[in-house]
Amino acid sequence: MPRFARWTAAVAAALLITGCGSGSSGSGTDDDGKGRSGAPVSAPRQAEGPGLPASLTGQKLKWSRCKGASVPGGDWLCATLKAPLDWSKPDGDTIGLALIRSKATGDQRIGSLLFNFGGPGGSGIATMPSYASAVSTLHERYDLVSWDPRGVGRSEGVRCRSDRAIQAAESIDATPDDAAEEKAYLDDAVDFGRGCAKAAGKLIAHVSTTDTARDMDLMRQVLGDRTMHYFGISYGTELGGVYAHLFPQNVGRMVLDAVVDPTADSLGHAKNQTRGFQRALDNYLASTGQDPRQGSRKIAAMLKRIDAKPLPTSSGRKLTQTLALTGIVLPLYSKESWPILTSALKAAQNGNGSELLRLADEYNDRDALGHYGTTTHSQRVISCLDEKQRPTAGQVRRLLPEFERISPVFGDYLGWDTVGWCHDWPVAGQVDHAEVSAPGAAPVLLVGNTGDPATPYEGARKMADGLGKGVGVELTWKGEGHGAYGSGSACVDSTVNGYLLDGTVPKDGEICA
Incomplete structure (x- = not known):
C-alpha cells in the first residue's frame, strides 16, 4: 500500500496552479529557433554543473501527434527529449523523457509554462490536457508544457510487481x-x-528529485526559454524548490501550490x-x-x-x-x-x-x-x-x-x-531533506491552504524561509482540500494570474479568506 500521496489523479482537478515570478519574462521559441514574431532570440544560459554536450543542448524536438488512447490529439503534440542517464556523466548513456505541449493561443506569448502535478510519480502526459480548460487564460500567453519525469509513465516508467x-x-x-x-x-x-x-x-539510482531538476533545466534550454516559468503542485513544489536552489539565476515566474515542507x-x-x-x-x-x-x-x-x-x-x-x-x-x-x-x-x-x-x-x-x-x-x-x-x-x-x-x-x-516504505531498499537514499536555498533568484510565489491534508499549511512558510529573504513570497488561503488555485477562491486565482501574466508580486503574507 502506498503512503498518502502528495498528488492523486482523482482530485487533481482541485490542485491546479501555475508558475511564474517577477521581472523580465522568458522569450521561448518555436521549433525553428525564432520567437513567435520571427525575430531571433538570445541563446539560453548554460546549466550549472558539468558542461553539457551540444548533442543535448542543441537537440531539436520532433513534435508530432501524441500516440495512445489516453492522450488526445488536436493541439496537443508530443516529443521525446534526450537527457543523460547519469548527470555526473553528461556524455554517457541517455534516456528519453516524454514531453507534451500545446502552443499559446494568443499573440502576446511569454514563453513556456512547465507543469509538474506532483506525486512523485504523477504523469504530466496523462494529466496536462485535462487542465487546459482550467488554465485557458494562461494558455493565451504561454505554451502549456508538461512531461513524464524519469521513471514515470512514458519516460522509462517503472512497474515493480504484477x-x-x-x-x-x-x-x-x-x-x-x-x-x-x-x-x-x-x-x-x-x-x-x-x-x-x-x-x-541502472535507472533506479538516477531518478532523484535533483536528477529531475537538472532535466528541467535542459528542457528550458531546448525549448528556447531564457528563464524557467514553472507551475508546481504538491511534490512539484519540492521539485521547484530544488530547481531554484540549483539554478537560481534561471528562475523566471514560479508558483508553488500545496507546498511541501523542505526541512522535513x-x-x-x-x-x-x-x-x-x-x-x-x-x-x-x-x-x-x-x-x-x-x-x-x-x-x-x-x-x-x-x-x-x-x-x-x-x-x-x-x-x-x-x-x-x-x-x-x-x-x-x-x-x-x-x-x-x-x-x-x-x-x-x-x-x-x-x-x-x-x-x-x-x-x-x-x-x-x-x-x-x-x-x-x-x-x-x-x-x-x-x-x-x-x-x-x-x-x-x-x-x-x-x-x-x-x-x-x-x-x-x-x-x-x-x-x-523503503525497508532494505536496493539503493541508498541521497539526502536528509530537500535543499532549496536560492539566493538571488526571482520571487517565487508560494500558496498555502490552511486545511490542506497532504501538504499541511505550515510547509509554505518553511519553504519561504528556506528559499531565502526576498525570494519566497507566501499567499495564504483559508480553505479546505489539497491545493488552492482553481479550488473556488477568486482571490487566489486572480493573485496567481496577475503574477503569472503581469509579473505582479503580492505582498508576503497576503491572506485570501
Missing part, C-alpha cells in the same frame, strides 16, 4: 499487531523493492501528514455537527474492528483495515467529496465495506478489471532514492505513541509507513 501480486498484497496488514504480521509486512516491502530494482535496472526528513513528513489528515478529518467531522474528538475515536474503533474482521463487499473482495483507511483518505483531498465520505462511513459502520473499497480502489488507481496504474511504483522508486533516513521497526515502535497522540485514526499507519 496486478495479481498487488491484489494479493491487500492481505498484508500495514499496521502490524504482532511479530508475524510485522515480518509479513517487512518481507513484502523487501519483495517490492527487489521488483523495482529488476524493472528499473522522512519521519518529519510522516508526522506532518498525520497532523494534516487529522486536521482535515476534524474539519470534516465538525462540518457534520460531530465533535471531532469523539468522531475520530468512533472511526478508530471501527478500523480496529475491521482489522480483526474485514468487511464484506459487493465485489466479493474483503475490505481490510488498510483499504478502509485508504478509502477514508481519498475524500479528504477535496471538500466537495465530504458527502461521499459520510455515505461510505455510514455503510461501513453498518457492516458493508463496498463504498470504502471503491474509494480505496480509486486512490490506488485500480480499474474494474483489476488492473492497477503504476504511479505509486514510480513514487516509491523516486522517494526512496531521495530519502536518506531509514527508520527501523524498533525506532518506530517507540515513536508510535507520539503518532497516535497526533491522530488516533492515521497515526499508526503513517508511523509504520516510515519503516515499510
Whole structure:
C-alpha cells in the first residue's frame, strides 16, 4: 500500500496552479529557433554543473501527434527529449523523457509554462490536457508544457510487481499487531523493492528529485526559454524548490501550490501528514455537527474492528483495515467529496465495506478489471532514492505513541509507513531533506491552504524561509482540500494570474479568506 500521496489523479482537478515570478519574462521559441514574431532570440544560459554536450543542448524536438488512447490529439503534440542517464556523466548513456505541449493561443506569448502535478510519480502526459480548460487564460500567453519525469509513465516508467501480486498484497496488514504480521509486512516491502530494482535496472539510482531538476533545466534550454516559468503542485513544489536552489539565476515566474515542507526528513513528513489528515478529518467531522474528538475515536474503533474482521463487499473482495483507511483518505483531498465520505462511513459502520473499497480502489488507481496504474511504483522508486533516513521497526515502535497522540485514526499507519516504505531498499537514499536555498533568484510565489491534508499549511512558510529573504513570497488561503488555485477562491486565482501574466508580486503574507 502506498503512503498518502502528495498528488492523486482523482482530485487533481482541485490542485491546479501555475508558475511564474517577477521581472523580465522568458522569450521561448518555436521549433525553428525564432520567437513567435520571427525575430531571433538570445541563446539560453548554460546549466550549472558539468558542461553539457551540444548533442543535448542543441537537440531539436520532433513534435508530432501524441500516440495512445489516453492522450488526445488536436493541439496537443508530443516529443521525446534526450537527457543523460547519469548527470555526473553528461556524455554517457541517455534516456528519453516524454514531453507534451500545446502552443499559446494568443499573440502576446511569454514563453513556456512547465507543469509538474506532483506525486512523485504523477504523469504530466496523462494529466496536462485535462487542465487546459482550467488554465485557458494562461494558455493565451504561454505554451502549456508538461512531461513524464524519469521513471514515470512514458519516460522509462517503472512497474515493480504484477496486478495479481498487488491484489494479493491487500492481505498484508500495514499496521502490524504482532511479530508475524510485522515480518509479513517487512518481507513484502523487501519483495517490492527487489521488483523495482529488476524493472528499473541502472535507472533506479538516477531518478532523484535533483536528477529531475537538472532535466528541467535542459528542457528550458531546448525549448528556447531564457528563464524557467514553472507551475508546481504538491511534490512539484519540492521539485521547484530544488530547481531554484540549483539554478537560481534561471528562475523566471514560479508558483508553488500545496507546498511541501523542505526541512522535513522522512519521519518529519510522516508526522506532518498525520497532523494534516487529522486536521482535515476534524474539519470534516465538525462540518457534520460531530465533535471531532469523539468522531475520530468512533472511526478508530471501527478500523480496529475491521482489522480483526474485514468487511464484506459487493465485489466479493474483503475490505481490510488498510483499504478502509485508504478509502477514508481519498475524500479528504477535496471538500466537495465530504458527502461521499459520510455515505461510505455510514455503510461501513453498518457492516458493508463496498463504498470504502471503491474509494480505496480509486486512490490506488485500480480499474474494474483489476488492473492497477503504476504511479505509486514510480513514487516509491523516486522517494526512496531521495530519502536518506531509514527508520527501523524498533525506532518506530517507540515513536508510535507520539503518532497516535497526533491522530488516533492515521497515526499508526503513517508511523509504520516510515519503516515499510523503503525497508532494505536496493539503493541508498541521497539526502536528509530537500535543499532549496536560492539566493538571488526571482520571487517565487508560494500558496498555502490552511486545511490542506497532504501538504499541511505550515510547509509554505518553511519553504519561504528556506528559499531565502526576498525570494519566497507566501499567499495564504483559508480553505479546505489539497491545493488552492482553481479550488473556488477568486482571490487566489486572480493573485496567481496577475503574477503569472503581469509579473505582479503580492505582498508576503497576503491572506485570501
